[in-house]
Amino acid sequence: MKLTNLKTLGKIAITGLIASVLPMSVNAKDTVKVGVVSFLTGPAAGPFGTPAKQGAEIVIDAINSGTMPAPYNTKGFAGATMNPIFSDESGGGTKQVGLFRDFVQKQNVDAMIGYISSGNCMAIGPVADEVKMLTIFSTCGTERLYEEKLRSHVFRTQGNAVGDSLAAAKYIADEYFKGKVSTSDKMYTGINQNYAWGQDSYKFFKLGMAQYVPSAVGSSKPQFPKLFSGQYGSEISALSLDKAKIVHTSFWNGDFEAFMLQALVRGFFQKKILVSSVGGSGVDSLGKKFPDGVIMGTRGNVGLVVRNNTTPLNKWFIDSYKKKYGAYPLGPSYQYARAVMLYKVGMDKAAKAAGKFPTQDQVIAAMKGVTFESFADTIEMKRGDGHQAVHSIAYGVTKYNKAKGEPGIEKIITYPASCIYPPAGAISQKWVESGMPGRKCN
């Protein structure tokens, strides 16, 4: 082959390469491809994964079309339309790491959003840093995610489980122990799933009780049934025979509904006070059968506890969700929506600072330490070196709303982040054990 021919071929190849790359870079400014991962199969799909996906869809569609209320009323993510690719979170950490790498290396996504399971977050976190992929965890709760190691490319818009458990203990101290309570009524126990989430939740509830109600005594036989075991007859009997009046649970998904159902027919709630940190979905599943008097949290100012909150953003979200899906948005719907909102905040802020479509590093810098408006409060990315959110957490007592014919909640108390989360840099367990120095609850 002659040299001139080789040069011609070279020119054609380079021209072809440029031609193929240019439209991609232009497209990258028009659309951002984002993987959105939640449980779409398995026992967690119905009460968690599906509402989560639906919450993300509502907000993504609204931002893409520029119809979301202020301050999210500008069109797109730094002007780009988000193209979400929804994926199933089932199958465990190993499978999810494989899928994550596939998203990054084969599908060339611009960011990843989601993840409900703490196990999956712990597995994905290091990989996200390794492959340098901006990842926003929406729901998982383990405090170890940032307390064991700071993350460069990973953000979490959900406060960790420490706040949920401490807020539960504080609510009991403020509301239940307000007035006269006998010594026997100050005993507590728990039923939590036997894995990191359940064990950690009860551990911090116990630590919180020791601080807020030093005279309260924990049972020697708290229950830790297997995740998704579904049958709690023996556990309910054991809890019934236990002298403890207060029963803490961080049950979620079908386990919570099954426990409630089995406990309900056995008159459990006439003798015990259940404190649930994340059982909001069960309230709707059981409807008017759900017992009054359960102390209920939703892991923030989301779901059941903000149904009557009338901020424009919250009202819009509830109305849009009900219109599209015929039901109230649940906690996970809000959590996924918030993760999408942080991405918009980061993209818009970075684009404004750069004066052009931002790079991933610019987006990460913009998101770090930012405070953004949520549906009923503000989210501060002030822990984990600016990557971990803290926010207020509300608890209330379930009370069926006969007038509206739907589940309701009353006696709501909202605890600010400064009351229930350790300060930046502190290790949660040590902070609680040392008396929670510096906490501000009012």
Place this chain on the structure above:
Amino acid sequence: MQFLITVLLDGLIYASYLFIVSLGLTITFGVMKILNVAHGGFFAWGAYLASISIIYLGDNEYNSFLYYFAIFLSAIIVGLFFGYIIERFILRKMYNEDIHLIVLATFGLFWILEDLILHVFGVDPLMPYYPAMELGGIEVGGIFQGVYSLTLAGLAIIVAFICWYFLKKTKYGKVLQSVIFDREVSVSMGINVTKVYLITFIIGGMLGALGGAYIAPTISVSPGFAIDVVVMSFAVVVIGGMGSVPGALIGSLIVGLVRAFAVHQAPILELFIIYAIMAIVLIIKPEGLFAPPKPRKI
């Protein structure tokens, strides 16, 4: 005393539930020598079909008696439909294959049945609580027990009696025992083993589906909930002896009572203790406590 009564009742209720589910598994193994992992699929389909029926009946305020009719009808439909299709068109073509391949096939069938549930019923959990709510609770030994859960023990006794009567007192039961003892000899005696296999597989499927259908009113029926049940049933069958009906009964009682005791006294050991018993039985008597005798072949 209160403690003992409670542990006994809790253990019996859980054992009843395990017995109904593991009975189908052990009968299928006894006759066909197939470890049917797809049994969990029958359990799940039974639960789903019963759930939608009960929710429909409950929402429209039909007679409560119809709930129980729906439960049994669901079990029969699921056992007949999937049992026939799976045995006739899949397993029958594999009887001469390696036993491990058949187990893998039933494993695949389990996931197919699970996936079909997602397509047919969706991912939203179903809560057919009407029968359990209507029967309410009753005080036994100082604490309330769910009446519906107590009826599970009654159902288990009836199922065990029918099973005993069928195997010992009927002609078909004797045929079944002959096939359990030795397939080749049964064929030489003119028994239509192919037909026996089909009927056995359908009955096994019905029992699995009955377990799911009957338990549905006390749980949140959601995709994937059957997996743990299958694993626990395997533990029961291994302890009692693969293929042994009395073994399934004794295995269920052991697991149920020991688990109940652990939950009350040492909750953290709840799972460990069940599998520890299984391991001990496997070490001391690998074929299980009540494994049927094997024919001596020359």
